[in-house]
Amino acid sequence: MTVKVHFEDVEVGDEMPVWSRTTNFMHWNRYAAVNDEFVPFHMDDEDGRKAGNAQGAFGMGNLRYAYLVNALTDWIGDEAEIREIGCQYRAINQKNDTLSVVGKVVEKGVVDGENQVRLDINVTNQNGEATCPGHAVVVLPNRA
Amino acid sequence: MATGVDTLISPAMEEAKGRWSEPRASPPIALSDIRKWAIATYWPQTPPAIYWDEAYAKTTRWGGVIAPRDFNPFAWPVQRLRPPAAAAPVEGVRLTGINGGQTDSYGVPQRPGDVISARQRLKDFNERQGRFGLMLYTYNEIEWTNQNGAFVRRRIATGIRY
Numbered sequence: 625m626t627v628k629v630h631f632e633d634v635e636v637g638d639e640m641p642v643w644s645r646t647t648n649f650m651h652w653n654r655y656a657a658v659n660d661e662f663v664p665f666h667m668d669d670e671d672g673r674k675a676g677n678a679q680g681a682f683g684m685g686n687l688r689y690a691y692l693v694n695a696l697t698d699w700i701g702d703e704a705e706i707r708e709i710g711c712q713y714r715a716i717n718q719k720n721d722t723l724s725v726v727g728k729v730v731e732k733g734v735v736d737g738e739n740q741v742r743l744d745i746n747v748t749n750q751n752g753e754a755t756c757p758g759h760a761v762v763v764l765p766n767r768a
Numbered sequence: 769m770a771t772g773v774d775t776l777i778s779p780a781m782e783e784a785k786g787r788w789s790e791p792r793a794s795p796p797i798a799l800s801d802i803r804k805w806a807i808a809t810y811w812p813q814t815p816p817a818i819y820w821d822e823a824y825a826k827t828t829r830w831g832g833v834i835a836p837r838d839f840n841p842f843a844w845p846v847q848r849l850r851p852p853a854a855a856a857p858v859e860g861v862r863l864t865g866i867n868g869g870q871t872d873s874y875g876v877p878q879r880p881g882d883v884i885s886a887r888q889r890l891k892d893f894n895e896r897q898g899r900f901g902l903m904l905y906t907y908n909e910i911e912w913t914n915q916n917g918a919f920v921r922r923r924i925a926t927g928i929r930y
Binding site: 626649651654655657658659660661675676684685686687689690691693694695698702703705706707708709710711712713756760 | 812836853874
């Protein structure tokens with residue numbers, strides 16, 4: 625049993641650990657394989673350019689969402705759970721971008737009997753560009 | 769890019785707004801589906817044991833392997849369903865579609881053996897001029913429950929077409 629963070633230990637303003645990936649076709653093709661997401665502009669540079677991205681093929685929004693899930697899960701551990709995630713895909717995930725999931729606690733409280741912690745979250749790239757702003761709500765266990 | 773039209777919103781979209789679809793069921797979730805999903809989304813890092821190690825997972829509050837929150841049990845259908853015609857934008861315009869984002873609320877986790885039931889509706893839509901010309905924003909609501917009727921996930925997905 626792994627409790628990584630207790631409700632009592634989290635304060636507004638805390639930042640969760642940064643979770644990063646440098647992505648390219650090796651990551652996108654694996655994700656396409658499990659999610660059956662073989663959309664041409666994720667697979668082929670010419671199709672990416674036809675879709676309006678001069679640099680060619682680009683990464684899936686759904687994979688960035690998975691990175692948000694993974695970052696939150698790795699932070700809170702297996703005894704906690706994610707209650708909500710919302711995000712917008714504002715910038716394209718270009719080939720070989722280094723994506724970093726970041727999050728800061730903005731609110732905490734007991735809601736419907738649950739220890740809920742709300743965070744502002746984002747996926748930034750190596751240029752500091754915010755590619756995926758959003759929010760998350762996680763439910764944390766009490767310190768016994 | 770939409771050219772030569774004043775709107776991308778069709779009468780059929782207006783008619784479909786707010787109407788829930790008939791539910792559809794996923795194939796039973798397999799342990800190997802969850803393991804492969806976790807490997808792909810954590811690549812090249814080894815994914816957490818809760819997604820593939822039953823012995824470890826039994827020691828957690830969940831009592832067994834669970835799926836990552838973003839796991840899609842509807843991937844790889846044998847027969848692809850065509851999008852409901854009622855939700856199609858105006859005819860005669862070739863559009864590019866992109867994923868604008870989503871808000872997901874989660875209930876119970878998905879587990880091996882679960883069969884997920886989904887229903888969806890076109891919740892709302894609007895259009896405006898953007899960097900690719902006339903752009904259509906649609907908001908689809910997708911609700912998942914498991915074989916016991918327990919709430920699994922509600923997604924409000926933003927689709928953008930131009």
